[in-house]
Amino acid sequence: MKNHLTNYTVYRTVYVTYYMANGTYSAEILENLKLELRRGCLIVAVLAQLRTEQYGYTLRKALADDGLAIDEGTLYPLLRRLETQGLLVSQWREEEKRNKRFYRLSPAGEQTLALLLEEWQNINTSLSKILQEA
């Protein structure tokens, strides 16, 4: 069988090389944009999960199971900030011979969550309109 370079092979090689070079760069940008999008949703997700009392690890696990993974270094400072803002209340308790800090929504937190969910709905509606127009 003759092995020769056809036009198709050349074009395909150039296309694949170009896509690989530019595709990798685009994938990195996409990942960063996805991260920014998730970051915006994190507070609502955390407040929503804390409608039931949880401690740090179980909260993280619940969020990860629902598709919103968050690392320890991000979650705990966020919980501290929300508590400082009066949206959460926490309590150290001993469970299974270990001290754990349990969090739940404060009354102000419940109100804020309701308002944030309303805002979330409004954003979704606006986005749907924009996407329909596009």
Add this chain to the structure above:
Amino acid sequence: MNTSSSRNPKELVDRYLQAVRFWAPKPQEDLIAELGEDLRSQIEAKEADLGRPLDQGEVSAILKACGMPMVVASRLGPKRYLIGPALYPIYKFVLKMVLLWILVPVFLFIVGPTNVVNSKGDWGLAVLNTFGNLWTGLFVAAGVITLVFAILERTSAHAAIECKWDPLTLPPLQKQERKPSLIKTVCELGFGVFGLIWLLLVPHYPVLILGPAASFLKAGSLWHTFYVPVLLLGVFGLLRSGMILARPQWTWLPTLSQLLQTALTLVVLSFMIQAVGQPSHGTWAPFVALADTAKQSAEYIKVAAIVNASILLSLAGTWLGLCIAGVIQTWEFMRYVRKRRSSAPQTASLPAQ
């Protein structure tokens, strides 16, 4: 060998938490305690899945997934900038102005010449000392400016500046005209500095201009008369390049200053050529003369005459070339002036993005 795996996880986690505590910006005991609890819960969950205690490698993998202690600790405290995004552009501008446009010219044109004058003949050492002091001065100035801006950032002084901002005080629109090439100007400045240093060193190291002939030749009478004007021309050139670099929006400056420089050089050259025709003490040695220590040999006299004649011819050629250049530069400047006068007042358009 291996200690029991039930002891290792706790010790490794404790060591990890110790490192995080070390790097944390301020005491964050409760956060670190929660982090520790989270890590231990992860280990427990994994051990429950595997049905056995974790080994050191597996615990290490969990800690690695958590992140480097320094990085984790940095997230525990509030975000802090030494110089934040609001002040950073001003900081960069002040740093550039002070280091490039104040410190360097002061050292080159004031401190340097002062060191040279006080050096009692050892110019080379004076030049080296000047550059050494300049280097130290640059670092000290950069440090002080950084400290001042760090204090401003810490005291949130920029917030007060932002409140006082008024759109009416914005500078007027600048017309988009072709600006001089930055690389060309920087190169001119750089070579100008080296040229000036060379000129300053030549009287004490004639070998820099005469080469091996310095052993039997010395500078003629004309150089002593015209040394200072030539030096001043060099300084003028440096100032010109510096001003063009500092003010690129002054589009009239390169043309006009080039014309002025050509005119001044022509004046100096004219006087030099005129002075050449006046022999002193019966010998014609305007540019180079035989050194006192050289033998009065016919060969050396011949060499000196050839060098003098060559320099005179070069000066005459330069004078002619500068005359032509002067005419061209005058025409360019007149064209620039006519263009500025004829362009009607119009709103400058923003460059297309």
